Amino acid sequence: MSVLQPTAADKSPLQELEAALQQRVMARWAAWWARMAAEGLPTDLGALERAVEQFVHQVGQQLVAVLATAVQPTNRPTCGVCHAPLRCVDPARPITVRGIFGDYRLERAYYVCPAGHGSATPADAAWGLGPARVTPRLAERLCRLVVEVPFERAATLAAELWGVAVDGETVRRVAEGVGQVAEATEQAAQAAVRAGQVPAPTGPGPAGLLVALDGAMVHTDGAWHEVQVGVCQALQPTARGTWEPTGAPDYCVEVGSRTAFWPRLYAHAAAAGVESRTCHLIALIGDGAHWIWEDAGAYFGGPGKQVVEILDFYHAAEHVWAVAHALYPADEAAAAAWADPLVAALRDQGPAPVQAALAMLAPPDPAAAAVVARERGYFAYHADRMDYPRYRRHGLPIGSGTVESACKVVLKQRLSQGGMRWSRVGAQAVATLRAWHRSGRWAAFWASRPLTQRVPPKRRCAA
């Protein structure tokens, strides 16, 4: 029976609960104090803190276990299939759950459908538990580690920092499951966009929006695949008549195909207010991949919106260097002497000096000639996206910083490290969790009780 239910005693349920807790806490206190008194109180602050921490953990374990059992729902659930009231066949079915104070042995009511449609323990959902027997608070901490470090390392850190014993496989299961909940939200936003519903911006529309994208290689399902990273950031006009990025950047990662990337990035841009009336400027920054620029027009533009396409400066500079290395394959100094002034000119004057230099070249051999021909094509195709002096005059980013850091910080540092092998689903789950963390969506996401959203519905009888 729940402690909160009325009893024959003259105490209220809350008083009953308080009395039960006090008894347990005082028993822990007495045992702890007796040991401290026998051993002698440490003068070292480190030892003192460690001893108090042990006590807090012991008391925390007791408090959570008793309180959780007390606050579980008492209303009788109905069957999800036949809607008949379920029958309680065990008022105190135990479950052991791992949390930040250790393992809690919790007891909750266990119901079955009289017509045999299945069973239910509604307390689990009320507590915010999912299929992994880990509390939401511990799950959040484990996921927070997984956002930064590999699963095995996260398990080691959990043990060292908080004394929580979990193995890498458990950490992986919890984090990937939670990441899939976040990813399901991403998918729903994209489905809405495909169905023609543009999400309303979460705040007032920006005056302009920076939309940047880049890719990196990640090993998924046995092979290397290019993974796309996108970032959206509001742009605001300054008193000098230029633009400047404002607010926090919003990141997204697509581990699947390129064709899935634009809908994902567009859903983020829409949530950032790209379609709002206030938004007049869209600055698109990407690398030289043709698919980016061929498909961008399907998503961005329209009446009252100016789209400025910017080829990421870092990528453009790499193409100047490709020619330099083809011309001087064995002479780094000579290659630099050729490339450095042209890269500077590209930034300060735009593509014309590079195109002029390429036009004048007489390549020494067929291999160099092939590179020069290819890069002439590259600089011709992208010339309109290389007006870097103009972008800089207007305060628009020319890439390097924003795009490179998005790719490095959000993607490479966690997913492309040496020896990392992923399933596509797992990589997407962790990438989305990391992107959401870096985009400031962490607290709101955990407030949505993601563990409960993992409960497989078909095994559940009650709604």
Ligand SMILES: [Zn+2]
């Ligand atoms: Zn039923």
